[in-house]
Amino acid sequence: LAACSGTGAGDGNAKAGTLVGTGTGSSCTISGEVPVAAAFSLTGAAAQYGAGQKNAVELAVENLNKAGGVKYKLTVEDDQTDPKQGIQLFEQFVQDGSSVIIGPTLSNTAMQTDPVAQEGKTPVLGVSNTAEGITALGDYIFRDSLTEGAVIPQTIKAAVAAHTLKNVVLMYSNDDAFTTSGYQAMKAALDADGVKILDTVKFSKTDTDFHALLDQVKNAKPDAIVVSALLDAAVPLVTQARELGITVPIVGGNGFNSPALIKGAGAAAEGVIVGAAWNSASENPQNQQFLKDYQAKFNAAPDQFAAQAYAGMQVIDDAVRIGCSGEREAIKTNLSKVKDLPTVLGDMSIDSNRDAVQTALVQVIKDGKFTILK
Ligand code: 1QQ
Structure with missing residues (x-):
């Protein structure tokens, strides 16, 4: 293994019982599984958005776990499109030692759940929250969804x-x-x-x-x-x-x-x-592979929310590998260092406000499909 040349939590040798590994980037090796928890709306009013998000993070974890060196253990729970249920899930995730939380589906829920994670010093990556003020809830709150x-x-x-x-x-x-x-x-x-x-x-x-x-x-x-x-x-x-x-x-x-x-x-x-933030017809090779994998696994086409959720796991994996650590503090520090990461959405960066930087496009529905207007 390459010696760790990075800075931060990944330096040196793995400590027993921690998620700190050795190496960085593609050579990072962490011995334990990194626990990732997601809260999505699988029932209730936003279920039509949440179903694809769940599928996509499952697919992403499956693919990332094949890359070698780092393995993720994913838990996905249903926030029922209810902020109160979301708060309970976030409390559970903070307590059970999840390294990072993905979600929740709606900004309306995130406004109430994210302070729980902030208080519990657990990083959150929103993958569909687009309201103003989400990441301003605290320095543990990030998103890969354009506002x-x-x-x-x-x-x-x-x-x-x-x-x-x-x-x-x-x-x-x-x-x-x-x-x-x-x-x-x-x-x-x-x-x-x-x-x-x-x-x-x-x-x-x-x-x-x-x-x-x-x-x-x-x-x-x-x-x-x-x-x-x-x-x-x-x-x-x-x-x-x-x-x-x-x-x-x-x-x-x-x-x-x-x-x-x-x-x-x-x-x-x-x-x-x-x-x-995404057009299904994008020729980005990662997107083409994503469309194929998703179709094969779920017998359905992904939507933008699925693509953003998939990219979310890619962003988390990059942050984990930058510090070669699956610990909360390291992930929090290194999410800010994600720059020009090739994802299924195209190149993605996280800025100093913990928001996504990515090229947007404008679509028009034509013949029953989202097509590019500009
Ligand atoms: C938000 C949104 C929704 C459309 C996500 C499904 O953008 O709640 O922020």
Whole structure:
């Protein structure tokens, strides 16, 4: 084995009973298994996002465990789309010695769970949290998911350019951390681009009947509707908008980034514009391999949330190998050192705010598929 040439916890020889190994990078060898815990929404309102996340981390661990030198022991639990359940899981993960926590699925849950991990000095990597302020919860909190603030401005610019938008109506559910943050990013981007907001329409994430609100939207005669919503509201909203004869473009935030929108809204989803961290057709060889592996293991195609979850394990593995340590403090220190890591999402870095740095793109739904608009 190569002698450890790095700095930090990986220096020197392995101590018995610890997850500190020898070597760095591909030569890192750690004797014990590194325990990784994930909390995803496998039931409840966000289950359509969580299922693929679980699959993807399982696949990633399976592949990473073949690389040699470092082995991960993965536990995935269901937060039930309920912050209270999420808090219980995080308390359990902190107590049971998990080296790092992945998740939870929703920012709305993360706002309540991440302080538990921060308090318990256990690093967290969010893989789908896009609301402002998540990583500001503490120095143990990281994410590989681009924020609404990072993605929405280029999404709005691309929509404005494609459809010469001058006047829009903004719609959002005001009882969720992610949708509220998305709304703020949308408003700021529209203001910056000189697009007039004719009306701002609020609803609840549990609403499914949008007819009255959409009548109001239709009467305002906007050039587009800009929507910050999760799937359970997004599907009926988009469907009913088309039923009511609203034909203008609909622009969504990260909540729209799911094949479940296309499946649920059918033809009504055509033309929907959404910013994204990943396009399935990316020729990145890692992505091509990921598509193949995922299809073979789960007999289904992955979505953006699955790709981000897979990349999350790649980011954790890089951090572990940088310090050749699976200890909490080392992972916390070394997550910040992940730079230009080739992943299924493309090259990924973690910045000094513990947020993801990665190229975003803008998609439009065409013929039942997410295609690249810009
Ligand atoms: C958040 C999101 C959701 C769409 C993740 C599934 O972006 O809650 O932050």
